[in-house]
Amino acid sequence: MFNSSALYQKLSIKKPIQTSLELLILILAISLLLYRLLHLKSHGLLWLLAFFSELCFTFDWFLYILLNWSPVDYKTYPQHFKQVPEVPPVDVLVTTADWKLEPSIMVVNTVLSLLAVDYPAGKLSCYVSDDGGSPVLLYALVEASNFAKIWVPFCKKYHVQVRAPFRYFSSKSPSADGHEFRQEEKRMKDEYERLCERIEAAEENPMVYETSKYYEAFKNTDKKNHPTIIKILLENKGNDSNGISNLVYVAREKRPNQPHYYKAGALNVLTRVSGVMTNAPFIVNIDCDMYVNNPNVVVEAMCILLGAEEQESIFVQFPQIFYNLPKDDPFGCQLITLFQTLLRGMAGIQGPLFGGCNCFHRRKTIYTLNSSQNKTGKIEENFGESEELTKSANEILRGVQFNGPPQTINLSTSIQSAYQVASADYENNTAWGLKVGWLYGSMTEDILTGIKIHSKGWKSVLLQPNPPAFLGLAPTGGPDALTQRKRWVTGSLEILVCKTSPLLAFFLTRLTLRQCLAYTYFLTRSLYAIPELVYVILPAYAILTNSHFLPSVQDTALLATFVPIFILYHSLSVCVYLQCGLSVRAWWNNVKMEMISTTSSYVFGILSLVLKLFGISEAVFEVTPKGQSNNVDDKEDDRNVGKFVFNESPLFIIGTAVVLLHLMALASSLLVTVGILQPPSSSDGRRGSGIGEILGCVWVLMALSPFLRGLFAKGKYGIPFPTICKSASLILLFVPFYKWLL
Numbered sequence: 001m002f003n004s005s006a007l008y009q010k011l012s013i014k015k016p017i018q019t020s021l022e023l024l025i026l027i028l029a030i031s032l033l034l035y036r037l038l039h040l041k042s043h044g045l046l047w048l049l050a051f052f053s054e055l056c057f058t059f060d061w062f063l064y065i066l067l068n069w070s071p072v073d074y075k076t077y078p079q080h081f082k083q084v085p086e087v088p089p090v091d092v093l094v095t096t097a098d099w100k101l102e103p104s105i106m107v108v109n110t111v112l113s114l115l116a117v118d119y120p121a122g123k124l125s126c127y128v129s130d131d132g133g134s135p136v137l138l139y140a141l142v143e144a145s146n147f148a149k150i151w152v153p154f155c156k157k158y159h160v161q162v163r164a165p166f167r168y169f170s171s172k173s174p175s176a177d178g179h180e181f182r183q184e185e186k187r188m189k190d191e192y193e194r195l196c197e198r199i200e201a202a203e204e205n206p207m208v209y210e211t212s213k214y215y216e217a218f219k220n221t222d223k224k225n226h227p228t229i230i231k232i233l234l235e236n237k238g239n240d241s242n243g244i245s246n247l248v249y250v251a252r253e254k255r256p257n258q259p260h261y262y263k264a265g266a267l268n269v270l271t272r273v274s275g276v277m278t279n280a281p282f283i284v285n286i287d288c289d290m291y292v293n294n295p296n297v298v299v300e301a302m303c304i305l306l307g308a309e310e311q312e313s314i315f316v317q318f319p320q321i322f323y324n325l326p327k328d329d330p331f332g333c334q335l336i337t338l339f340q341t342l343l344r345g346m347a348g349i350q351g352p353l354f355g356g357c358n359c360f361h362r363r364k365t366i367y368t369l370n371s372s373q374n375k376t377g378k379i380e381e382n383f384g385e386s387e388e389l390t391k392s393a394n395e396i397l398r399g400v401q402f403n404g405p406p407q408t409i410n411l412s413t414s415i416q417s418a419y420q421v422a423s424a425d426y427e428n429n430t431a432w433g434l435k436v437g438w439l440y441g442s443m444t445e446d447i448l449t450g451i452k453i454h455s456k457g458w459k460s461v462l463l464q465p466n467p468p469a470f471l472g473l474a475p476t477g478g479p480d481a482l483t484q485r486k487r488w489v490t491g492s493l494e495i496l497v498c499k500t501s502p503l504l505a506f507f508l509t510r511l512t513l514r515q516c517l518a519y520t521y522f523l524t525r526s527l528y529a530i531p532e533l534v535y536v537i538l539p540a541y542a543i544l545t546n547s548h549f550l551p552s553v554q555d556t557a558l559l560a561t562f563v564p565i566f567i568l569y570h571s572l573s574v575c576v577y578l579q580c581g582l583s584v585r586a587w588w589n590n591v592k593m594e595m596i597s598t599t600s601s602y603v604f605g606i607l608s609l610v611l612k613l614f615g616i617s618e619a620v621f622e623v624t625p626k627g628q629s630n631n632v633d634d635k636e637d638d639r640n641v642g643k644f645v646f647n648e649s650p651l652f653i654i655g656t657a658v659v660l661l662h663l664m665a666l667a668s669s670l671l672v673t674v675g676i677l678q679p680p681s682s683s684d685g686r687r688g689s690g691i692g693e694i695l696g697c698v699w700v701l702m703a704l705s706p707f708l709r710g711l712f713a714k715g716k717y718g719i720p721f722p723t724i725c726k727s728a729s730l731i732l733l734f735v736p737f738y739k740w741l742l
């Protein structure tokens with residue numbers, strides 16, 4: 001029942017037609033498998049390989065149906081939020097790693113958009129972790145904090161919707177009218193331009209900041225070896241709602257002999273620093289490449305976090321939507337369908353997985369990943385030496401009343417403790433990263449931490465407000481997108497084989513069966529690269545050896561299952577794209593990108609896990625570059641937007657080999673048709689290859705068309721010659737058809 005003063009409502013989504021069609025595909029797939037099984041004897045190896053691949057796909061489809069069985073949506077009523085007597089404080093954690101790959105002006109915009117949200121300023125504290133340890137970024141933030149003092153009041157006064165200045169000033173529609181507004185807007189624009197100029201000047205010439213004592217700590221340091229540097233950039237003394245929020249810069253200590261655990265390590269430091277400084281009961285973490293697009297975002301999250309039972313709303317995840325992608329998403333980087341379908345489905349089970357950013361957590365959850373924590377004596381042992389941290393953690397674990405009278409917090413009194421908890425060896429002999437905080441052990445620390453949370457039987461919530469809460473930057477080049485996927489794959493597989501694996505968690509913890517299967521669905525994506533590659537190679541192999549695995553026109557039983565599955569499956573996924581407001585072209589681009597990932601990121605992700613398991617090499621977090629040229633707004637190179645870019649990376653070898661192989665197959669089939677070549681005799685009189693295999697070849701080449709084009713293109717759009725040679729040798733190594741060639 002909907003209560004008129006409720007803060008939110010949970011709605012289940014009904015989609016009977018879609019579900020029936022999904023089930024129909026499943027039934028057809030099972031029939032196909034049975035048919036293959038019954039006729040196994042009268043066919044050769046290819047038939048068996050096809051059966052194996054189709055078995056994998058059918059199992060995957062079964063998981064997909066389970067995942068999508070009962071999707072839910074959440075609707076919030078922010079207008080009722082006014083009834084909440086005292087709003088809770090929130091600590092905002094922003095991570096950045098490298099000022100060259102992640103431009104300071106981008107980080108500055110993220111921070112400005114956060115400081116300007118519609119939430120009492122005294123209740124919000126923003127902490128920026130700089131893993132690059134860069135004085136340029138600190139300088140940029142110092143300058144930005146001065147700009148914030150006029151920008152934040154301007155946004156709040158005129159109810160500006162987009163509060164990241166670079167986006168506001170590049171959009172055409174003004175948020176208000178009138179002479180006064182226009183004057184102020186002009187002033188903001190001028191000030192923002194000056195801010196950009198100063199940051200650019202500092203990037204080019206270190207003299208700008210070097211002479212100031214404020215930056216002394218950075219002298220003679222490098223990214224991997226420096227002491228902790230903490231600076232309080234803005235302070236809201238006395239919990240003033242109309243003032244400005246706290247802003248703290250943190251470059252944690254880095255020493256070459258101490259592991260730093262990448263983003264998870266950075267988040268743990270920020271959790272501790274914010275713990276000793278402001279200790280808000282709610283934490284939201286945001287990547288430096290995301291900005292707040294909906295100023296009501298904190299209120300939206302609070303509608304759930306305060307409106308629902310704690311166990312029902314253990315965290316609130318907002319989608320990751322990207323603003324910088326060219327039309328129709330040529331590199332399949334947009335995650336809209338993921339959030340609108342699969343994660344909505346997961347939301348109907350135990351809740352969406354934790355996606356790494358744009359997520360509001362309860363600090364308590366992050367502190368109690370392990371249930372034995374609350375026992376006396378354990379807290380010191382788990383949380384480390386800092387007395388202040390132990391005290392603040394104790395308050396959180398006891399569930400202190402955050403809605404009491406406002407406390408005056410003085411940030412500078414806690415700065416010593418902040419330095420202590422940010423030191424490189426603070427975590428030694430503690431539970432940080434193991435039982436407390438963001439967990440270590442996977443490149444996708446987010447999913448791992450999320451599983452641990454769901455393992456306690458708690459439920460999370462997916463919230464997709466309109467306009468979207470956050471917008472971010474995705475990679476827009478071929479190699480960057482593939483490297484990112486490779487990291488995700490390695491991270492997912494690391495989870496699958498670790499102690500927290502959802503496969504075990506189902507037996508050992510309170511993870512529900514369907515949630516466990518949902519996690520399995522996500523974490524095993526890359527493993528399907530194996531059957532997928534087999535299936536992709538089959539048509540070419542069949543043509544070259546004159547055998548078959550696909551139906552011919554006479555094979556009615558095979559035709560009656562295979563063709564409808566193919567058509568229904570792809571039509572359904574087109575429908576999903578259309579439902580999400582995306583185009584057919586975006587769907588097709590995604591098909592292509594999946595095929596490309598299969599031959600590259602997935603295979604190499606699996607490989608890098610194998611190397612890790614054998615102790616040969618450790619996986620590293622390769623930060624995604626977010627260059628300014630990523631911005632679609634600069635139209636200078638319009639013609640080439642969305643064109644796939646290649647480099648010498650081994651990632652491209654397999655894809656190139658697959659394309660070469662299929663070209664060879666088609667060429668030989670053409671030569672046979674015109675009578676120049678004799679077809680190889682099909683083994684023991686079985687039917688040879690036919691139209692099915694030819695169409696299969698064409699489909700693969702269409703899906704790998706960026707590679708096909710890359711074979712003939714020049715410069716960065718062409719596949720490098722050494723890669724082509726390596727691919728050709730790969731074919732010679734693996735395909736034993738020399739006999740026929742001779």
Ligand SMILES: O=c1ccn([C@@H]2O[C@H](COP(=O)(O)OP(=O)(O)O[C@H]3O[C@H](CO)[C@@H](O)[C@H](O)[C@H]3O)[C@@H](O)[C@H]2O)c(=O)[nH]1
Nearest residue numbers: 095096097131262263266287288355356357444484623624
């Ligand atoms: O040593 C590091 C490495 C990365 N980061 C930060 O981690 C965030 C994510 O890095 P990015 O290079 O942007 O990776 P993406 O592939 O875009 O990140 C996606 O995938 C990650 C898991 O691989 C998730 O954590 C992210 O939330 C999700 O957006 C950024 O803010 C980085 O600054 C650090 O703070 N320290």
Ligand SMILES: [Mn+2]
Nearest residue numbers: 287289473624
């Ligand atoms: Mn990112």
